[in-house]
Amino acid sequence: MKGIKKIHIISLIMIVAAVVLLLSASKDMSSYATFAQAESTSRPVKVVGILAKDKEMYYDPAVDPNYFSFYVKDSDGRECKVILHDAKPQDFEMSEQIVVTGTMDQANFVASDLLMKCPSKYKDEEISVRSDI
16 A cells, blocks of 8 residues: 555546546436437437327316426327426427437327427527426
């Protein structure tokens, strides 16, 4: 132990921490899936789509403030009911694009995260909603 200096130990710990951080971040950098692909896996996936404004949106905070359901059309054109166990985000109807992260539960997609891309005159804004299931 005489030859090992404190700086070497600290450097080794920092390298291990960086590798762990990169590995955990790489799990979140997955590519987008469709609802059909989400049905074939039990792992959480990210589905990008647009809000189906002609379908029902349900949110009644007096009954359950942590239940919001709506329909999203994915890149293949398939519409699916999405259930978010969180409050309805402000200006939700104005979103141009929606990214939901979650899993399929029978015919519904249960989202743990929601990211909305909203139109803006001056810049693109992204609004993120994360529910703790």
